[in-house]
Amino acid sequence: CLGAIWAVRMLRNPRSGSPISVLANINPEYTTLAYRADEWEIDRDDIELGELIGQGAFGRVFFGRIMSKDLNCAVKTINEEASDLDRMTFLDEASTMKGFTQGPHVVKLMGVVSQGQPPYVLMELMERGDLKRYLLRLRDSSQTLTSNEIYRMAIEIADGLAYLKSRKYVHRDLAVRNCMINNNKTVKIGDFGMTRDIYQSDYYKKGSRNVLLPVRWMAPESIADGVNTYDTDIWSYGIVLWEIVTLAAQPYHGMSNEEVINFVLSKGVLTRPEECPNLLWELMERCWEWLPKQRPTCCEIIEMLEGCAGVDFGSISFFHSPIGVHYFDHAA
Ligand code: ADP
DSSP: OGGGOEEEEEEEOTTTOOEEEEEEESSGGGOOOOOOOOTTBOOGGGEEEEEEEEEOSSSEEEEEEEGGGTEEEEEEOOOTTOOHHHHHHHHHHHHHHTTOSSOTTBOOEEEEEOSSSSOEEEEOOOTTOBHHHHHHHHHHTTOOOOHHHHHHHHHHHHHHHHHHHHTTOOOSOOSGGGEEEOTTOOEEEOOOOOSOOSOGGGOEEOTTSOOEEOGGGOOHHHHHHOOOOHHHHHHHHHHHHHHHHTTSOOTTTTSOHHHHHHHHHTTOOOOOOTTOOHHHHHHHHHHTOSSGGGSOOHHHHHHHHHTSTTOOGGGOGGGGSTTOHHHHHHHO
């Protein structure tokens, strides 16, 4: 009976490129995928679903509560019509986050409901949503960010990146759309999936490979050779600074994706935004050094920002935390 023959196959997560082990029926027409419940598993009955707070590429995101722990969370779900591979990818991305339990500027996983349908991924609640939407809302209401707010965001994202580096994780898709902001206006890196983002226009299918790429955030060596390193994350971090200062303008606006590729490969970089503080512009330029090793490390970035005049770092709690930024970067 063919239906009873099973094999463990290694597939690639189309978003992260990481291998997923899949328990599959050998007949591809009837592929069944399995996720193994582990210590992150939470009973479905323990979750109270609240109002809708967002729409992701996989499905809707709700406000939720883990009743036994009396904790609020965000509940990510997946559409009913999703394929088994989509479900597996969805849970695989949650699994990536299982390794990031300590970083104060990386959104934390709180649990997984894999038993029954639909699966839920429970995440730390970031009340103000993704940073791109937050910046666009400020722009729509004719508000701006103070220099202190910009520096604080810049430090927090650099700290998140330093933590990921200490976990030997190259993000590959750092952008404001993938950062989240909470009620305290703390910014954290919050999305570990690629190419199926709700902001579809930020991705581009290059050449014949069936992969969507965030070309406007990519370093020249990533565009040319497909390499992703800590140094290419720093290039993207420079673009993130530019997005923050411009309140989420589209990088290289007015250029097509192909034009962006040619521009970046011929050593072109973004122009200085209006009213951009000198220090931030200097930092952006350093992040966009052509030679990857000449770009600053996360630790150097934080030191540069820490040293800028007029910023009250006393209000930023992680500087007094035993697991502060420098610990992470030196541990990397
Ligand atoms: P994507 O498809 O871009 O990966 P997500 O599924 O991560 O999107 O999220 C979709 C939207 O849901 C976000 O833009 C945000 O508004 C909201 N959201 C996602 N995660 C959280 C969270 N942890 N806390 C609060 N809101 C969230």
